Amino acid sequence: MAKPRGWLEWNAEQARNWIRVPGPADDKYTRGVLGMRTGSKDYPGAAVLGAEAAARTGVGMVRYLGPGRASDLVLQRRPEVVTVAGRVQAWLLGSGINADTRGETVTRALDAALAEGLPTVVDAGALDRVAGGSDSPRPIVITPHYRELAALVNGRNGTTKTVTAGQIAADPGEWATRAARNLGVTVLLKGSVTRIATPSGVRLTVSNATAWLATAGSGDVLGGILGALLATNAGRIEADPDALAALAATAALVHARAAGIASAGGPLAALDVAEAVPAVIRALLAVPTERKH
Template identity: 55%
Template sequence: MVDIHEWDAGETAALLREPTADDHKYSRGVLGVRTGSHEYPGAAVLGVEAAWRTGIGMVRYLGPERPADLVLQRRPETVTRPGRVQAWLIGSGTDAATRLPAESARLAEVLAGELPVVVDAGALDLVPGARAPMVVTPHQSEHAQLRDLLGLAEAPPGASLAERAFAARETAQGSGAAVLLKGAETVVAAPDGWTTVVRAGTGWLATAGTGDVLGGILGAIVAARGAQHELDAAALARLAAAAAFVHGHAGRSAGPGPVTALDVAEAVPAVIALLLGGGDPAR
């Protein structure tokens, strides 16, 4: 049986960083983003939007031309030239089946480096053998595909929370990465066996693009923390839980009722301000 810790507001707030008078854009964290594609350009816009709204010094978007144009239309403060970063977000809105060899090579370089990487969607196939500190963010079917690549047994469909937690922990141990397994109850596991569940969400989050928003929130939190601390997979697991908590409560506060992914991103600053002020959005 997996011992499942329940993540809360206080733990989230402890991992968020409020800027001081001594900060500048580099000390607050710079996130490098390689997401989106000509087929799915909106994923880049949503992830970048969410990263900015989470509180970060700079976002460098280094993806394809069409998504880059859309990103700049929405968030003109985004930088589209290579340079210094403290963390990476890759894979959202991309498809491994149509990825060009040159892009695969660039992503492989990121995953062979020392900076922490948030790996989503179309980059999950590159996780086996990667050396960078990583947190992967699969939903159920992507988790099954990742487990197959890692040579792990197929997880049972419709699994209980305990079974999902066990599978996430097994995937973390097999990949060496922190695992954020999306779902109505989000499970986060570290390779050392630490496991938590985040129950902050709402069923209205089951809509297109909200996973891209989660990736942006997590990327920003990782970059902000990475600007001040060295991060391993165990640390990334805690940051992933914090991001899931913020994301879930942003989804709640964007309602009541139906929400879009952009609604969720726009609700993030208020959730973070409440947490930093000692409040609990669950109350």
């Protein structure tokens, strides 16, 4: 995709082009399989929210690989989810995992998924696994908030420089751009305005999300939406690495619009946002009246 000079606000017309509609020859595998290593003993709900959002975004299959209690809760909510290992087209890693308390087995599993080189969403408790950066861009989208990005930047700089969440909040565009370049990944920096930056210089924004979206679990839902979009568009990502930016912006736009439906001007819960995703996608795919002829 073309690289804008400044920040480009993503819109519904652009997002529509990144929603893959299945055809008569598709099956659950060709539609995309999303692998998930999310959730933990302390935060099993993150796995439920991510799986729910991914399923409602239109992925062909979700493979959830996580702790027993989280698996049970996922299956109670979404019995079609597969809980055994197998081929996937993309990964969602880290939601609901605490990097400070995860065990070696979980860390090895996260690293093994990253080593596959597939399109991957890296969230929360897996962010430290990309902190070393890379000499070449990787097919990874990280989804930090300000505090998480500060921790990543400080980890990259060692003890020579300390960046605070407040500094990132004061200039999120600069820090998202810098992190994308230094880490070799696409950055989706969450905030009142979502900013997406790539190592190659693509810079996108998604604005106008309801402030009610600042609630526990909303980031887990975003991860599921984005993971599903990566899985369904894995071929496009292979052909054009900057497709990650478009897909990240599309996920943020779907997330924001689903929150608007769920809120209707009042409070919402994260699961409400996931449940509203199909309505948003239907609206994005609908042909405007003036274009039907």
